[in-house]
Amino acid sequence: AFPIAWFDPVQAPALVDFLKDRAVIKRDKGGFTATFEQPERLRSLRWEFVDYTGREISVQKLYVQNAAGKLVIPVESDYSDALQNDTLEVAPGDQILVAYQDEITSSGEKRVHQRTLRSSFNDAIANFYFEELRETRYGNEMYLHEAYRFIPGDTLVVSVLDPDADLTPDADRVKVKIETRSGRSIVLDLVEQTRRFDNFHRHYRQDESEGIHGGHFLGLLRTAAAGAEGAPANALPIGPGDVVTLTYYDRENTRPGVPVERVAQVQAAQASDPRLTLYHATIEREEDTSQDAKLRLAQIRRRPGNEHVQTLYRDQPVAAPMSEAELRAAVSNPVPVNVAVPIPILISDPSRARHAASTLMVEVAAGSELQAAADEGRAPAVVQMPLALAGGFPGFRATSAQRTGDGRTSGNFFGLIRLRLGPPDPAAEVDEDAPPELSVNGSDTVRLRLLGETGEPQLERTLQLVSSARLTLMDSSYSAERLAAHVGERFFVRVEDADRDTGPALDEVEIEVTSLAQGHTRKLTLRETLPHSGIFTGTLRPVIFGPNETIPAVATGGVATAETALDDRLAVQYGDAVRFRYVDAVTLPGGTPGPIEVTGQVYKGADGSVRLFSKRFRDSDMAVLVQFRLAECLFETAKEHRRLKQPERSAQAIEKGKFILEEALRNYPDTAHIVEGEYLLANLYQELAMEQKEAGETAASAPLFTEA
Incomplete structure (x- = not known):
């Protein structure tokens, strides 16, 4: 139930004004005149005569005047005039039918071709934008981005898209009112444009030889902090926390006869301190069930010894934000990050999230490059990488703790620092569209700086590159995992440990191999596949030595002579288990430095097979x-x-x-x-x-x- 006081004129004085007559009706010898107390916007007008005792009422004339005294009804020309001229008069919502009768056709019968067109007004769109000029390989491109917020001193583009206001072949003009919450206001003239913006809706591609008919009106709004010295005379003063409101009077729209005020607002933001969030990036192995993986698996199984390979795996990067304690410690201490994947970073700064295409620029430099530049007395080579609003980290699996949010409200900028072990290949073709990469070595450090709007560093962190090693037994193509081999075949061993890449030469790592049944242990040296790859491979051949055969010392863990230094054999028994052990001295946070192990199996024997072949001749x-x-x-x-x-x-x-x-x-x-x-x-x-x-x-x- 509603409170009775709402309906009491004494307790609710506004009710009296709401219920009183809005117009006064007077009668004279010429008829009735209704005069409104205040000017009203009316879409229709109806006279109603009550308590009339006669049979009917006839109205000879009806006049309507506006507040300025100008006669509105009767109009100078109405629909009946269309019968006397060559102008097709339409009303909003009309359907226009165009028909053509083809007298001569291939079938000999007359045909009527018809097309229809609906007439309607458009609802105007008014808003604030930022203008962006991009230089591309195809030339300069213009973009308009909706303004989320602005800083006093920014120049905003005021836009009205209203094809109904295109009245002449020349550049038409419309007026908009700009007001601030602090009480300042100006009126801007917007001019119809012919420029085309690559990301902005246009109703059609216009031919400028026919005039300017885009219906897109633009103007510039310059802002300045209230009381700022040297501010332009035409700049709108903006106070702290001010809100700027744009009002456009849309006279013609999809509600014919009812003008509508189109309103847009944008808030002034104050400069804020950016907040950096770093992430723990790890790699998880998951089964690859794609169609491409199934085809590759079928090809791998055709290789001798790969008949039992069942699964292909792929690497899935995962990012989890560091704790508050870790982020505080990163201010003064190098923070360990994974060198094997791009480094995800997030910077929160709502004051710089002006529009959807806003970016932050970070500058990264390798510690080895900084040291070399200092020794040589030159400026270090640095790489600048942009961070974009929202979107997260491409290629990474989303986590529940990953904050994305709407860039309009959150002001979160995301980016990936992409690393390349070693210098770029000078013979490789340069891809101009590829994201920038930073050249590092596997155990390098990275200096990370956030650049301000004028290029000055706002914050700085040092990242220590480390990696968690992974030891796997592979097939001969190093494409699939294979944990077993027959006697005389080979185990293909791979170690991935990027922080063991220390220089331009092919680095080496050492693993320990033990045949658990036979009891022999030996060292096996793995060599880096390519300079700066951080991937080390080697092979081991399990063999059975005869009762009277001398086993080389290198195959049993003894000291190898020069003649046996390259021996890749290990003495085993049928059905033996072979343990491979690698010591990872440096690992990512959350991991434990120390040995990692993988056990391979030596088959007890081999199944015989018989194959039949047919002989085919050319003719x-x-x-x-x-x-x-x-x-x-x-x-x-x-x-x-x-x-x-x-x-x-x-x-x-x-x-x-x-x-x-x-x-x-x-x-x-x-x-x-x-x-x-x-x-x-x-x-x-x-x-x-x-x-x-x-x-x-x-x-x-x-x-x-x-x-x-």
Whole structure:
């Protein structure tokens, strides 16, 4: 229930003003006149006569005057005039139909083509913007960005997009009122523009030869701190915490006859101290189930020894913000960060979040470069990297503690410091669109500075590059994990430890390998794959030495001689387990320095396999000739067996050659080499007949001579 006092005129004086008549009606000999106490905005007007006892009322004339005394109704020209001229008069919401009758068509029948067009006014859009000029490889591009806030002294672009205000072919003008909360106000003239902004909505691409018809009106609003010395005369004074309001009177809109005030506001911000947040960046392995991974896995399994590879993994960077205690300690002490991934940073500074494209610039320099520059007496080479509003860290998995927020309200700027181990390759093609990278070595430090709007450093931190090592057993392509090998095959060992990259040469690390059943232990040296890669690889071959075979000292952990220094063998037993151990002396916060281990398995044996192959020839002639040559070889082999007094083997070779020759002639009856095949058969039968005759078997030789 509502309080009764709301409806008591004594207790609610405003109720009296609300209920009283807004106009006074007077009657004279000419009719009735209604006069409003104050000027009113009206969309429609209705006269109502009550308590009338007659049959009907007729109104001969109706007049309406505005506050200035100008006659509004009747209008000078109404819709009936359209019947006498060539102007199509439309009202908002009308549908215009254009029809054309095609008298002559390919089918011989008349056709009517129609198109429709709806008429309507537009709702004006008024707002404050910042203008940005970007230099690109394609030339200069102009952008307008909605203003979130501004600092006294900034110049704002005042924009009104209202195609209904485009009335002439020339550059039209509209007026807007600018007011501040502190009571100052000015009126700006905005001029219709022909400039095109790459990120701003335009209704169409206009042809300037037809005039200026964009309906986009712009003007500049200069601001200055109230009481500032040397401020421009046309600058709007801004007090602390002031709010600037833009008001535009939209006369024509989608509510015809009802003018609307379009209002936009932007707040003045005071310079604030930036706040830096650093993150712990780690790498988590996760199964790669993409279609590309499935195809690569199928290719890897075709390699010998990879038949049992089941899974491919991919690295997923994860960022978690450092604690308040860690951030406080980072003010005076180097803070350890992961060199293996880009370094995520967040800087909160709402006063510099003026618009969506606002950026902060950070300057980074490698500690090794700073030292070299100091020794050589030159300026150090630094890299500047921009931080953007919102968006988070591309490629990193979002965490619940990661603050993104709306850049309009939070003022959070995000960025990644991308690192490159070693100097850039001078022969590599330069990608102008690629984000900048900082050249470092694996155990370097990085000086991080936030630059102010005029380029001066606002805050500075020192980052210590470290990494957590990872030891894996891989397949021969180093693409998939493989933890087992047969005797005589190889274990492919990889260590990833970027902080062991110390110089331009190929660095080396050492691991300890132990065959747990055999009991032998040895050292294995891994070499860096490329300069500054931070990835070290090597191979180990598990072997079984015979009972009387001397095992080299290097394969059992002894001192290797010069001749055996490159030996990659380890004495094992069938089914042995091989332990690989690497000592990671420096690791990321949260990790424990010390040994990391991986155990590989030596198979107890190998499963035998039988494979069948088919023989394919380019054409039938090649197939016939190959089989003829094979049969001829078998016949020659049979002769040798006879000389060696091996009649059974000779008979087998002859029978096999005869079968091949007859099958070739039967399968390829149209071959051009049929005469050669028949000759070989005839020669075979003749030789067999002569053997029988010489052996005194005249009866047995007769059919062979006949066959020949």
